[in-house]
Amino acid sequence: MAAEHTATVSSHGDVAAPGRGAGISQGMLAMILFIGSEAMLFASFFTAYFMVRYNIAENDWPPIKDLATGERFEPPVLGTGVNTAFLVFSSFTVWYAEHRLKHGDRKGLERGLIVTMLLGATFLAVQINEYVHLGFTPQDQAYGAAFYTLTGFHGLHVFVGLTLLWICYLRIKRAHDFTPQWATPLGAASLYWHFVDVVWVFLYVVVYLI
Amino acid sequence: MATHAPTHAHTDHGHGHHAPPKPLWYWWKRAIVWTISGALAGIALVFFFRWAFGFSNLWEPESYYTAIASLAGIGFVIGIxxxxxxxxxxxxxxxxxxxxxxxGAKTWRDYLRPNTDHKVIGIQYMVAVFTFFVVGGLLAELVRLELAQPGFQIADGETYNGYFSAHATVMIFGFVIPSFAGLANYVLPVMIGAKDMAFPRLNALSFWLLLPAGAMLAIAPFVGAFSAGWTAYPPLAVQGTTGQTLFEVAVQFAGASSIATALNFLVTIMTMRAPGMTVWRMPLLVWANATTSGLVVFGTPFIAGSQFMTLFDRVVGTNFFNAANGGDVIMYQHVFWFYSHPAVYIMMLPGFGIISEVLSTFSRKPIFGYRALAFSTVAIALLGFGVWAHHMFVSGMASWLRIPMMITTIIIAVPTGVKIFSWLGTIWNGKIHLKTPMIWALGFIFTFVIGGLSGVFLGTLTTDIALTDTYFVVAHIHYVFFGGSVFTIFAGTYYWFPKMTGRMYSETLGKWHFWLTFIGFNGTFFPQHWLGAHGMPRRVADYDERFADLNLIISLFSLFMVAGTLVFFYNMIWSWRSGPKAPWNPWRGRSLEWLVSSPPSLFNFDAVPQVVGGPYQYGIPGARHAVVYAGDHLGGGELTETELRTVLVVANRTVASSSLLDQVKARAEEGYWRFTIVVPAKGDDHRAADRRLQVALAVLAEAGIDASGTVEDLGPLEAVKRILEEEPAHEVMLATLPTGQSEWMQQDMIDRVRKASGIAVTRVIVRGDDARTAVRSAAVQRIAVIANDTLGDAGLVSALQARADERPLAAVVLCPLSLDGPGWTDDADKVRDEATGRTRAVIQRLQDSGIQAHGEVIDGDPVAAAKIARSDYKVDTVLVCSYRRDSSEELLGQVRAAAGDTAVEHVVVDAEAPAAPSGA
Structure with a gap:
């Protein structure tokens, strides 16, 4: 958790240096940079995906055939599309939660967070279910490796995002944290959640649709 | 370390840290337990998954090693x-x-557990990375041992590959990258006027994440060294031995550590600069670290990605790099170099920052082209992301990519050239001081230009095709990494050593270190250009006969660097323990770290500094970089080293007591104070008072404390008033005997001085025997007086007084009393009483005349007394006193023998008397 650096008054009465990045707290800044770093991690896997895909003829993609029927594997566009909608919707619910806090509505904040976490958990469950029924494994072709690595790392990030939101929820319940004026950890967690969402939309378009 | 009372009021309402600090062993016991638990959890986890998914073979070492290493590493960080x-x-x-x-750290133990003070973390980093430097250096010597002759000397091909792979990995991930993090950790927050980093706990985590990475790299050779080089290209990296798995996990830990540090630096630089510290007033080291941190944050995930994929291919059996199943090995190189080329600048840009600091300071000139240097740093970083494929010209990648990559590569020479010429412009017409950091900086320019030029050969497609994978590449990488990065690390280490340790290093040894390393370095790597151009391949343990002579010479030259490194470590360790005390600003630098004490206090600044100008305005009249204010407890106002605040010490008979002098020393440690000692000796023996004062001044001078003193023929109150008329003081320290014995306390002196002076008065209570007995210090000569009959003679006391006036001394009076036969007769008692009386009297006389003295009657002859003087009292000189008639050369010889290497002098008290008849 990033520590909020508030201006501190020392015992001698002098005031610590005020933050200079006016309008943005250190915690949010750190989270933005961290998200930049995470984006680059996904970029490295997308690079791998594109280069693997580039090596294979277009009509031969994806290079996985169902052993029983001999038909080309088709990504589950519809089911995952619905799942995508869940995740996108959860971005709005976490925004709603923050919005309610701004109005001092702590109950609304809690509800928003719970709905967000439920949606996130549903997404993960659907994704695991998809893994079980896909019919190929990470060991099948470089495509399998890239597919599972991308979706798997994304799933891991959803899990991390859920953990962050869960910590915020615990802080709200147990320590009565966050006020309309100060909610940096919550803001950082929700920003991370939006990032996870945006990555998924990109991933869905690249891996499932085109 | 100079510490004040915590300056943050927050400590008052903190929770859970009022408990006494836990002992060091507690943390390490926890760390060990958690590490082992992590390893066991790793085994259980893999076993469970393999069982749950119905794998036929439950034992597959690579997957177990991965889980054990990862979870043990995480366990360690949690446990500590x-x-x-x-x-x-x-x-x-x-x-x-x-x-x-x-x-903050009070003892060395505080360095061995997580600490949130950026200064402690900086030192933790430097000690750890120089340990890795030794490991990497030994591996390099193994490489040179193998290559000293053609054929196989000490290792087969596979083991040899392990040597150079481990050498490169330890040096890059364990030494160069974290050493810049360590140096910047220490000085960067001070440079920008901050109390600490933005996220101190994250900062501690970054350091402790580095240790598991280093440990895994060190353990790797024992489970089968990784042999695919630091670049770890598949397919070899996928097929290689188990050490390769540890390498891949270690890189993730080191990467996480660097990313966390980089985030921390960026946020610190963006949000915690002191008022007035605009971006164009930041020292160039801050620019360099901001840029580097950007590279780390956005580049390092790519090496993480590449190592994850290799790990999955090794452990899970995926096909990222298996061409038979649609994989692509070239893809690894693209992903890897997309990080690892910027990583070259991660290992160089902070060094550029250090060089800018050092060159400007030691040329006593403003840096030439400040903005050009700052912009070129950013330009190198941005361009650095667009050149990665120049490492892959002959790899079989898409050929259309070659020319654009060559062009961008050559373009990088432009901002680098801007830097070199700006540095030359800085030295031009400067007043150059050839201190050790400066010599390293100049050596850096020399070697880095050579490395940069050979880089143009390798960046150019046509020549690179011939030179790829030859020793030319090895020469190039070492000219930019060793001659570049490592030279700057040494420059920075010497430059900030006084600031970090509070002690000065030895210039002579520093210069020896430089010349040994410089000669060894060029002798080792310059011939490798020739070897490479003539076709000697790199990464092969054996080579053609015709290269034998040159390789032997190279191996011998590499020993110069070993010698240099030994000199370096001797210098660092010796100077840290017992080097001379460093002033605040030994180099007369202008940036903020030089405007605070060495080492800085717990939160660096007592009040927020105000930056008023650029950091390099050397030689410009009236220009200044920043104003550092003193805290209220120092009386406010501007804080400068040259204007130390005065403490007035008032003491008479207690002035040379160890309790007062210890108190003065403790205050001096804070770094803000100088001392004026006044001895109000109205109605006392002035000569005696002066002798005591000289002892005190000698002790303080020996400890490097700025103190002066006078004896005044006034009472204490008048003396304080007199001195305060001449110079303002911030505090009075009044030393007295315990209340019952002190005349001053009877006169209520504390309160009267406080009212008369209007400033704070601190009372130091000194016990009577403490005031009278000798203080242990090298500055005070300890003399044993061995005398019996002569003790009552005035000549002895005046002889000692004369010596005390030459040099402060403390005396031990030893009265040897050898009684023949049993010693319980009435006569013997009388003799003993007389001797005791004489001894007491002379001690009293010495003390009255201002010489600290004590003593005893010794049952034995002068020889026994000399032995006691040497072994028990550890005196510097033994004085044997006798009347002329009693003088015996034979006895004196025995005393000399008994005293060993302690000087023995013979004082004849009645030198004018006629010589005694022989045998008397």
Whole structure:
């Protein structure tokens, strides 16, 4: 958790240096940079995906055939599309939660967070279910490796995002944290959640649709 | 370390840290338990998954090693206590964001557990990375041992590959990258006027993440060294031995550590600069670290990605790099170099920053082209992301990519050239001081230009095709990494050594270190250009006969660097323990770290400094970089080293007591004070008072404390008033005997001085025997007086007084009393009483005349007394006193023999008397 650096008054009465990045707290800044770093991690896997895909003829993609029927594997566009909608919707619910806090509505904040976490958990469950029924494994072709690595790392990030939101929820319940004026950890967690969402939309378009 | 009372009021309402600090062993016991638990959890986890998914073979070593290494590493970091605060936070406990319970170090033990003070972390980093430097250096010597002759000397091909792979990995991930993090950790927050980094707990975590990485790299050789080089290209990296798995996990830990540090630097630089520190007033080291941190944050995930893929291919059996199943090995190189080329600048840009600091300071000139240097740093970083494929010209990648990559590569020479010429412009017409950091900086320019030029050969497609994978590449990489990065690390280490340790290093040894390394370095790597151009391949243990002579010479030259490194470590360790005390600003630098004490106080600044100008305005009249204010407890106003604040010490008979002098020393440690000692000796023996004062001044001078003193023929109150008329003081320290024995206390002197002076008065209580007995210090000569009959003679006392006036001394009076036969007769008692009386009397006389003295009657002859003087009292000189008639050369010879190497002098008290008849 990033520590909020508030201006501190020392015992001698002098005031610590005020933050200079006016309008943005250190915690949010750190989270933005961290998200930049995470984006680059996904970029490295997308690079791998594109280069693997580039090596294979277009009509031969994806290079996985169902052993029983001999038909080309088709990504589950519809089911995952619905799942995508869940995740996108959860971005709005976490925004709603923050919005309610701004109005001092702590109950609304809690509800928003719970709905967000439920949606996130549903997404993960659907994704695991998809893994079980896909019919190929990470060991099948470089495509399998890239597919599972991308979706798997994304799933891991959803899990991390859920953990962050869960910590915020615990802080709200147990320590009565966050006020309309100060909610940096919550803001950082929700920003991370939006990032996870945006990555998924990109991933869905690249891996499932085109 | 100079510490004040915590300056943050927050410590008052902190939670859970009022408990006494836990002993060091507690943390390490926890760390060991958690590490082992992590390893066991790894085994259990893999076993469970293999069982649950119905794998036919439950034992597959690579997957177990991966899980054990990862979870043991994480366990270690948890166990040592890096996550304690966060754990309390996420359980919903009330935690203090400004928790300073792990802040600052008082003893060496505090360096061996997580600490949130950026200065402690900086030193932790430097000690750890120089340990890795030794490991990497030994591996390099193994490489040179193998290559000293053609054929196989000490290792087969596979083992040899392990040597150079481990050498490169340890040096890059364990030494160069974290050493810049360490140096910047120490000085960067001070340079920008901050109290600490933005996220001190994350900072501690970054350091402790580095240790598991180093440990895994060190363990790797024992489970089968990784042999695919530091670049770890598949397919070899996928097929290689188990060490390769540890390498891949270690890189993830080192990467996480660097990313966390880089985030921390960026946020610190963006949000915590002191008022007035605009971006164009930042020292160039800050520019360099901001840029480098950007590279780390956005580049390092790519090496993480590449190592994850290799790991999955090794452990899970995926096909990222298996062409038979649609994989692509070239893809690895693209992903890897997309990080690892910027990583070259991660290892160089902070060094550029150090060089800018050092050159400007030691040329006594403003840096030439400040903005050009700052912009070129950013330009190198941005361009650095667009050149990665120049490492892959002959790899079989898409051929259309070659020319664009060559062009961008050559373009990087432009901002680099801007830097070199700006540095030359800085030295031009400067007043150059050839101190050790400066010599390293100049050596850096020399070697780095050579490395840069050979880089143009390798960046150019046509020549690179011939030179790829030859020793030309080895020469190039060492000219830019060793001649570049490592030279700057040494420059920075010497430059900030006084600031970090509070002690000066030895210039002579520093110069020896430089010349040994410089000669060894060029002798080792310059011939490799020739070897490479003539076709000697790199990464092969054996080579053609015709290269034998040159390789032997190279191996011999590499020993110069070993010698240089030994000199370096001797210098660092010796100087840190017992080098001379460093002033605040030994180099007369202008940036903020030189405007605070060495080492800086717990939170660096007592009041927020105000930056008023650029950091390099050397030689410009009236220009200044910043104003550092003193805290209220120092009386406010501007804080400068040259204007130390005065403490007035008032003491008469107690002035040379160890309790007063210790108190003065403790205050001097804070770094803000000088001392004026006044001895109010109205109605006392002035000569005696002066002798005591000289002892005190000698002791303080020996400890490097600025103190002066006078004896005044006044009472204490008048003396204080007199001195305060001449110079303002901030505090009076009044030393007295315990209340019952002190005349001054009877006169209520504390209160009267406070009222008369209007400033704070601190009382130091000194016991009577403490005031009278000798203080232990090298500055005070300890003399044993061995005398019996002569003790009552005035000549002895005046002889000692004359010596004391030459040099402060303390005396031990030893009265040897050898009684023949049993010693219980009445006569013997009488003799003994007389001797005791004489001894007491002379001690009293010495003390009255201002010489600290004590003594005893010794049962034995002068020889026994000399032995006691040497072994028990550890005196510097033994004085044997006798009347002329009693003088015996034979006895004197025995005393000399008994005293060993302690000087023995013979004082004849009645030198004018006629010589005694022989045998008397």
């Amino acid at each position: 206590g890096c996550f304690d605060w966060w754990w309390a936070y996420l359980r919903g406990k009330h935690v203090d964001f400004e928790d300073h319970s792990l802040h």
